Amino acid sequence: MGKGLKVWHWECMVCAYEKADLVPAINETLVHQGIDERIREVGLRSLRKSNFKKLLSVIIENGISSGRLLDVGCAHGLFMQVAATKFSVFGIEPDLQVYERTARSGLPVRWGFFPQILEKNEQFDGIIFNDVFEHIPDVHGALDGCRSHLRDGGLLLLNLPSSSGIFYKTSRLLCRVSFCQIFKRLWQEGLPSPHIHYFNAKNISLLLKRNSFEVIKIGRLPSIQLKGLYSRVSYTGNQKLHVRLFFCFLITCAIPFLRMMPNDIMYIVSRKVNK
Numbered sequence: 001m002g003k004g005l006k007v008w009h010w011e012c013m014v015c016a017y018e019k020a021d022l023v024p025a026i027n028e029t030l031v032h033q034g035i036d037e038r039i040r041e042v043g044l045r046s047l048r049k050s051n052f053k054k055l056l057s058v059i060i061e062n063g064i065s066s067g068r069l070l071d072v073g074c075a076h077g078l079f080m081q082v083a084a085t086k087f088s089v090f091g092i093e094p095d096l097q098v099y100e101r102t103a104r105s106g107l108p109v110r111w112g113f114f115p116q117i118l119e120k121n122e123q124f125d126g127i128i129f130n131d132v133f134e135h136i137p138d139v140h141g142a143l144d145g146c147r148s149h150l151r152d153g154g155l156l157l158l159n160l161p162s163s164s165g166i167f168y169k170t171s172r173l174l175c176r177v178s179f180c181q182i183f184k185r186l187w188q189e190g191l192p193s194p195h196i197h198y199f200n201a202k203n204i205s206l207l208l209k210r211n212s213f214e215v216i217k218i219g220r221l222p223s224i225q226l227k228g229l230y231s232r233v234s235y236t237g238n239q240k241l242h243v244r245l246f247f248c249f250l251i252t253c254a255i256p257f258l259r260m261m262p263n264d265i266m267y268i269v270s271r272k273v274n275k
Contacts, residue, residue, distance in 0.1 A: 005175045005183065015203040018163055020187055022194035024135065026095050051221045052082040052130070055159060055267060059126055060086065062216055062269050064155055067125030072114045073132030077107040087126075092117055095192065115145025126155045134160045135193045143211040150272045156213055158268045159221070161186070163198040165264025204268055213270035220263040 001010045001019070008021040059069075067087060071079050074091030075098055083089045091109040093099040099111040110117055127146050136142050146156050161168065168186055175183040188194040199207070205215045 005172065006180065008189075009187075012203075015206065016163065016200055017203045018198040020189075020194065020196055022187065022189060022196065024137070024193050024196075026192050028192065047222065048078055048130075049082065051159070051265070052079045054221065055079075055128070055130075055157060056083055056086065058217065058219065058267065058269060059128075059155060059157060062155060063153070064125050067151075068123075069126045069128060070124040070149070071128050071130065073129065073135070074102065074107075074109055075130075077102045077105060077109060079128065079130050080107050080109075090124075114142065115149060118145075118149055120148075122149055123151050124149055124154060125151055126157065128157045128159070130159045131161075133158045134195045134197045134199070137196050139197065139207065140211065143208070143213070147212060147272055152272065152274060154272050156208075156270045156272065158204065158270075160204075160266065161195070161198065161264055162200055162220075162262070162266040164200045164262050164266075166262055167264045168198065201266060201268070204266075208268065208270045212273045214273050215268060215270045217267075217269040219267050221265040221267060222263055 002013055003009075004011045004018065009018065010020070011018045065086065069083055069087045069089050071077075071083070071089060071091040074080055074093050075095075077091060080089040080091050089108065091102070091107060092114050093102060093109055093111060094113045096111060099109060102109045103111075127150060129142075133139065133142070143156075150156065163169075167182075171183040171186050174180070184190075186195070187198075201218050205218070208215055
């Protein structure tokens with residue numbers, strides 16, 4: 001690993017894996033004061049619902065059409081709502097404020113961290129990480145937990161940002177000329193759960209292989225749509241109105257071009273390999 005673009009940023013010169021020294025503060029009240037979870041949920045709902053329906057189809061296409069799914073870091077429970085039409089679903093959420101909001105909706109969710117919160121004998125046909133894996137400091141421990149709690153032949157699905165995406169690559173270029181605001185936002189610096197990792201399809205596949213998972217499908221998902229855009233730009237509450245409007249205008253103008261570029265979200269489906 002070599003020094004990256006910020007004091008907390010590191011990158012591998014061989015495989016292009018990137019990491020951050022940013023520290024999660026999920027249940028610290030002070031950090032949460034700058035975030036409006038209601039606005040965040042509204043801003044992401046439409047895009048995520050569309051993407052989650054696609055991911056559900058991918059799971060079914062790759063050999064699991066029934067059984068029990070675990071949604072790690074289930075947030076507001078949207079994936080569970082989508083998947084409940086086909087599967088028995090169960091969620092884990094470490095953020096107490098988000099957990100309480102989701103639990104009040106009646107969804108089957110448990111407060112805690114994966115895999116410690118699970119009973120030793122709890123087994124699942126599929127384990128899903130939606131925009132979660134990149135936030136976990138110990139990814140090897142998380143994958144070890146997946147192996148322990150997946151049934152033989154069970155699927156692991158990772159849905160996460162890609163360092164090969166056009167937004168991320170652009171943010172790096174801008175940061176090199178001292179405009180680092182977008183780069184820091186993509187790493188979620190200063191938020192309760194910052195990104196700790198940025199992977200691409202090649203290095204995440206290598207990580208999975210080294211942890212006894214066979215990659216069976218890699219795909220891309222859209223990361224931007226007009227519906228909910230202003231709420232996504234606004235949920236941290238630390239930007240002035242004219243700045244938020246400027247970013248919305250800029251992104252809106254760029255959407256036709258962005259659709260021709262590599263998407264900033266990738267998904268990887270892998271199967272547990274018995275040792």
